[in-house]
Amino acid sequence: MRLERRTSIPKKLAIIAPILAIVASLSVSGVLIILAGVNPFIAYFEILKGAFGSKLAITETLTRASPLILTGLAAAVAFRARLWNIGGEGQFYIGALVAAAVGNSLLTGFPIIIAMTLVMMCSMISGAILLAGPALLRLRFGIDEVVTTLLLNFIIILFVGLMIEGPLKDPFAFGWPQSVPVDRSLRFADLVPSSRLHKGFLIAIFAAFAIWIIVTRTVFGLQTRATGFTPQAAAFSGISLSKTIMGVALISGALAGLAGAIEVMGVTGYVTTTLSPGFGYAGIVVAMLAALHPGGVIISAVFIASIFIGADAMSRATGVPSFIADVIMSLSLLTMLIAIFFTNYRIRK
């Protein structure tokens, strides 16, 4: 058995392959649902209903998708340059923490739009700085950023816990420790009235558009792609690998930090150590499912969000553990990898 790279990808295959991948992952997950004693078709119907079956469901799904779009973009931007940013989770949390800290009291007196922009920018800067560390370690010392960004996630989440039990503790909150809240005036307004869907969703969409322009139309985008594909040739042609990777790291970290900001400013208003149900890691899956395409990230973010929102509802209705959502998500990543592979290679004797 030999693997041969295809010279061109047949259009049909390029469309069918991802669909087959999703079907495969839903099928395997279906087996698990049977193990839970439930008819998978009923379960999937409940998931669909829970995600899209009512106005409330749809707004919940899109609300969940907002940070995912941003962490997905963060992963996509980084992966395109072969910078393996697995630290989206930590960058999310630092962005959230900074948003709460800055947005709590520091900006009273500024016009609302300016203040909100400043809050988001501070979050983006914090996320960027966080990823800059591992990026520098890679550029200077050749240390694999996968490990350093992963380890940083744990450090940052502990740090957030430390801060919200200490200097940033909300003295008026009872129960689990939470941070001081973002000032009411700086919260995102509802996009759809009496729902949780907030205008931060539009920020996420706009970010996807901006990234798309950067990647496809700008010099920096071309430099990024060249660096990711063939770094040696990129360097030979005059592209500074360190500047490119650093630039990518700053943008990627900023996007993940922004995800934290809009979640705090749009949904909860404050930070806890359980603010993120794994947005950073899910962002990686979102990016891979979208083949790193910024527009595709929006679609796959909504897809992943719908699985989680739907599974929550389905779990309440049928008793199937809601972890099935994580299973479906991770399986989709694996099947998609295999599908993409077969669109690029064919099997030869």
Place this chain on the structure above:
Amino acid sequence: MIEALEILTNASLWSAVLRIATPLIFGVLGALLCERVGVLNLAIEGIMTMGAMIGWLSVYLGADLWTGLAIAAVSGAVIGLLHAFLTVSLSLSQHVSGLGITLFASSLAYFIYRLVVNVGSLPPTIEPFQPLELPMLSDLPFFGEIFFSQMGPTYLALFAVVLMAYILRQTPLGLAIRMTGENPHAVDAQGLNPIMIRIFAIVVGSALMALGGSFLTTAAFNSFFPEMVQGRGWICIALVIFASWQPGKALFGAILFSFFDAYQLRLQHVVEDVPYQLFLMAPYVLSILALILVSRRAKVPEALMAPYRRGER
């Protein structure tokens, strides 16, 4: 200050060091074996999670502890087979495959756990390993408690270090493993099959990782709960580099690490005003520091992360 130093004279500290090190030793050995054939196995965190859950579940359903460990090891081997299929047969990105499998194995483990244990109920406990007191030796002062009153799996871990070091250095299989990680084409040219060697190493390595995970539920704690692996898998990946891919140094690294972990646990009781999160951060910070320290002199297996495709030169 005095109390901080006094902890060091306590035999129970050092005994705890070996105990805490056990899952790390298994994990590092497993990751090391995979990397020696040229494959970075980032599924480790997920494999350890699955190993922990399966180990606990087997015992909960009636198996004895050692059988539980064996079943956990098998579960690790199966996941390893999946990883080998993606990264060796299909030559997919080792980074993405590993992370994807970690997510999958973890979520599958939690799902199965939830099928057995409902949300809201306390995690059911099992009867864990008890220390195996070696006759006479365990009565030795100080050293008796540290070296000769450990649990069975800890002795197994130490034995595994010796065994792996021997195999890598002294056997034809070990040479084949080492060369596959340096130049798989050379292995192929000499009539061996680097693909089978890679698959073998990944499967065995993953079994070891799962053993490490199962120690957490059958010995360290006595129940399973989500997020219990807490990044130990990633720490093992860092430790492999710190150990220059050698089993002996891996043991040293795991022990050094666990020393700081055990020490920090006891230090918390002695030092009052420092937030506990700082102590908990220590392992992860140390791992990053270890990586920086070692980055200069690392003699990486030359074919690590390079996909091997037959017929391509």
Place this chain on the structure above:
Amino acid sequence: MSIVLEIDKISKKFGSLIANEAVSLDLKKGEILALLGENGAGKTTLMNIIYGHYTSDSGQIRALGKSLTGGKPREAIEAGIGMVHQHFSLAGNLTVLENVMIGSESLFKRKSNRQLAKNKLLQISKKFGLPVSPDALISSLSVGERQRVEILKALYRDAKILILDEPTAVLARPEAEKLFKTLREMTKEGLSLIFISHKLHEVMSAADRVTVLRSGRVVAERETSKTSKEELAELMVGHQVSRPVRKAQSTGKKVIEASNITITNKKQIQLDRISFSVSEGEILGIVGISGNGQAALGHLLSGIGKPTSGTLTFYENRMNDYTPRDCINSGIGRIPEDRNSEGIIGELKIWENAIVERLHDTKFSKAGFIRKKSAQIFSENLIKKYDVRGATSDTQARLLSGGNMQKLVLGRALSVSPKLIIANQPTRGLDEGAIAAVHEELLKARSEGVAILLISEELEEAVGLSDRLQAIVKGRLSEPIKAEEADATRLGLMMSGVWGEDNET
């Protein structure tokens, strides 16, 4: 004489590319057979099939009477076939002994018998006159020593048929002659050998018979005593190919000058106090066996490497700290040594590759945005002007063949209206047609007053194109000689480091 290896109508296709078509040949016991052909003729593919790295689509192989099913090097080894690969199959971080003995013991064996293996290795090493130290790390060995290990690997497994793939590509003339002498001794011990080469003089002097491959087919078989270099050359290429001829011309100002440049990297001296200069309208050829510092020299001149000491000037401007971008902006066109890893980004489109060196040129970008239309027009012009076949501007660059890729790289370098061209192995791996095209463009540039520094391993190319020549040996450069003074003996000596009384390396 008995036949030890029979190859019968072997065919192999890679997609639409025909690598071998109905190739048949025999190897007789005790003889040295040469397999001659241009780059891309199918020689290495055929040998890889014999050794089991590839399986053939059809055809038979019989070695020492046994029929081989193919596809497994293990089977070939057991049948007595050994292979010395062009790119050595060695693991740098392991010892000589480990590299030799791997695969010789069962994987189920509980303990390796190192002592026994070492004795056997030393015995064979002595018998065939190939001295090695078994416990040395491969990474510490010279190229010649590594090749010895490659050969010993095969002899250790009791090979009776030895295949050598371009064995002298990395050897200096005296070493190459010694190798062939050793190989001849081996035939007296009962071995039979095939070696692949594209060097005519080698084939004529070292082989008993030669089989010529062209475009995957056997076109001729000759006894070397009954043929000539000219006949073989014509058979190899299929028609009279003449490379363009250089005409003498006057030169202008000094464009680039290097003065006592040394480059040390991690305690290793890569370039040792080298000096040279190239003027407008002249080609300076730096000849040498691969691995003598050409890579470092190429990087230095491309802006990737910096001198540790010494000065490099470009038209009187200090060039020591030039980055690739500085080189491009100053009008230095560069052709890298390895087009696949340094020259072209395969996954990008051809138009993107065409402008990748000049992204900040106002022609191709404005305010950080790419001017796609302008870039595509530029790229289309390049394709037309330099006869890049098999693609349009929108095709992925990796789909180009080697020759067309090199033409693109060359065209790109020439399009900056360069005052200096650095051409590093510009025709490596190309067929005669592409080689002639590249030479023509270089000579044309020269006639227009461009200064060209050519780094080449192919003597014929260097002598044909260069006005002056310097040899690079172990990081040192010989004094320049004029092309008229360069005869085979003189060059051979220069390339072995014999430079005159106080210049020897």
